[in-house]
Amino acid sequence: MNQAIASLSLRPRPSISYRMVQWLLVAPIFRLLFRGRCFGMERVPRQGGLVVVANHGSHLDPPLLGHTLPRPVSFMAKAELFKVPILGGLIRSLGAYPVSRGASDREAIRTALGRLEKGWATGIFLDGTRQLSGRVENPQLGAALLSARSGAPLLPVALVNTHRAFGPNQSWPRLVAIQIRVGLPIPPPASKRRADLEATTKACQEAINALLELPLIAGADPFH
Structure with missing residues (x-):
């Protein structure tokens, strides 16, 4: 058994600051x-x-994802974000940890694996950077590798309209409707x-983009 299986009984409790924020x-x-x-x-x-992909x-994505999922989520985020007033403290309080630009993938993966071994959900944005379209355009293999090494499943999540609310080229937010949609868990890759x-990364990309393509949903949760 690997360490991920041994951690299945773990369920980290969010800190008081996490809950307050x-x-x-x-x-x-x-x-x-x-x-x-x-x-x-x-x-x-x-x-x-759990690897949440x-x-x-938008810069809104980490705090919104950390707030809406029914369990604490730890994020791998660019170190530069922690220097942004208000945002830096916000994402840190929500479980994010900095990864320096140019740092080796090995260092980032080691940190993320440590969180997974403690039973955390670890959030990763597949493209690694914000996209003007809000879609998954150029997915990287890091999330799949993390899943393969830990044995943790991947959970595709679509953040709808955050790119329109406060995208890369916007100085001020627009008050558009935002929806968070969760897809079905995807098993870890068969190997490294x-x-x-x-193949697993493509499955995650397709699942997220399919959720994004649905029209804005009104009324009851259609996924029940």
Whole structure:
């Protein structure tokens, strides 16, 4: 058995600061300003290591994803973000940890594996950087490699309209409706071979983009 299997009984408890930031700051922004809604949350495994993969169109994405999923999420984020006023403290309180630009993939993977071994959900944006389209355009293999090494499944999540709300070229947010949609978990790659990593990464990309292509959902959760 690998360490990921041994960690299945683990369920990290979010810190007090994590909860306070979620409910006093992120929740009002998501629920009131952006009329935020969540769909498919029953698909989220409640314990054990989990690699959460998502599209990335906005600096809003880490705090919104950390707030909406029903378990604490740890994020790998660019070190530069931690120097941004307010945002840096916000994402750190929500479980993010810095990865320096130019740092080796080995260092970043080691940190993420440590979180997974403790039973955390670890969030990774597949493209590694924000996309103007808000879609997954050029997915990297890091999430699949992390899944292969840890044995943790991948969970595709679509962040709908965050690129329109506060995208890369915007100085001020636009109050558009944001939705968070969770897909079905995807098993780890069959091996750490590149072909298997690419196949799993493509499956994640297709799952996320398919969720993004759905029209804005009104009424009851259609994923039940």
